Amino acid sequence: QVDLVESGGGLVQAGDSLRLSCAASGDTFNPYAMGWFRQAPGKEREFVASINYIGDLTYYADSVKGRFTISRGNAKNSVNLQMNSLKPDDTAVYYCAARYGGPSIDHDLFAFWGQGTQVTVSS
Numbered sequence: 651q652v653d654l655v656e657s658g659g660g661l662v663q664a665g666d667s668l669r670l671s672c673a674a675s676g677d678t679f680n681p682y683a684m685g686w687f688r689q690a691p692g693k694e695r696e697f698v699a700s701i702n703y704i705g706d707l708t709y710y711a712d713s714v715k716g717r718f719t720i721s722r723g724n725a726k727n728s729v730n731l732q733m734n735s736l737k738p739d740d741t742a743v744y745y746c747a748a749r750y751g752g753p754s755i756d757h758d759l760f761a762f763w764g765q766g767t768q769v770t771v772s773s
Contacts, residue, residue, distance in 0.1 A: 651676045651677060651762070652674050652675070652676045652677050652682060652748045652761075652762040653674065653675045653676045653762070654672055654673070654674055654746045654747070654748060654762055654763065654764035655672065655673050655675075655746075655764055655765070656670060656671070656672045656744065656745070656746045656764045656765065656766060656767040657670070657671050657672075657673075657767060658670040658671050658767060659744060659767030659768045659769045660768075660769070660770070661770045661771075661772065662736055662769075662770070662771055662772070663736075663771070663772050663773075664736060664737055664738055664771055664772065664773050665735060665736065666736050666771070667732070667733060667734045667735075667736065668733045668736060668769060669730060669731070669732050669733070670686065670730065670731040670733065670744055670746075670767060670769070671728060671729075671730050671731075672684065672686075672728060672729045672730070672731075672746030672764060673727065673728050674727045674728060674729075674748060675727070678727070680750055681703035681726075681750070682703060682748045682749060682750050682751075682762075683700060683701060683702050683703060683748065683749050683750075683751060683752055683753040683754065684700065684701055684722070684729040684746065684747065684748045684749075684753075685697070685698070685699060685700030685701065685709075685720075685729075685746075685747045685748075685749075685753060685754070685760060686698040686699050686700070686720065686729070686731045686744055686745065686746060686747070687744070687745045687747060687757050687760075688740075688742035688743065688744045688745065688769075689742055689743050689745070689766075690741060690742040690743075693742075695745070695757055696711065697709075697711050697755040697756070697757065698710075698711055698714055698718065698731070698744070699711065699714065699718055699720040699731060700720065700753035700754060700755065701720045701721070701722055701729060701753055702752055702753045703722070703726060704722075704726075705721060705722035705726070707752070707753060708720055708753070709753055709754075709755055711755070713739075714733075714740075717733065717734050717735045717736075718731060718732065718733050718734070719731070719732040719734075720732075729746060731744070733769070736769075736771045737771060738771050738772065738773045739771075740769060740771050741769060741770050741771050742768075742769060743766040743767065743768050743769075744766060744767050744768075744769050745763055745764055745765075745766045746763070746764040747760035747762060747763050747764070748760060748761070748762040749761055749762070
């Protein structure tokens with residue numbers, strides 16, 4: 651069992667930066683990949699980025715590639731999402747997720763989810 655708590659959301663203007671963090675607790679024995687997904691009003695949840703346990707393998711959605719950076723904390727029980735050059739289309743609730751095994755772009759493969767944090771980007 652992995653419990654996840656996100657932080658760092660807020661209201662920013664287009665072009666600004668924001669850093670999301672997710673703290674994991676619970677299982678300290680088994681390695682797990684982590685990821686970020688987001689869901690805008692009226693839309694399905696979509697993949698943003700994911701990272702393996704060690705932190706040397708990352709995947710990004712095309713829409714955020716070059717603007718967002720995912721990273722693991724040194725103790726491997728956290729994940730961050732640095733978001734630069736934010737756009738109004740990035741407005742959504744951002745969810746942290748974890749899964750045993752490698753990183754994935756498929757939200758169905760993630761077993762553990764945080765409650766989400768709102769990111770709003772004004773134009």
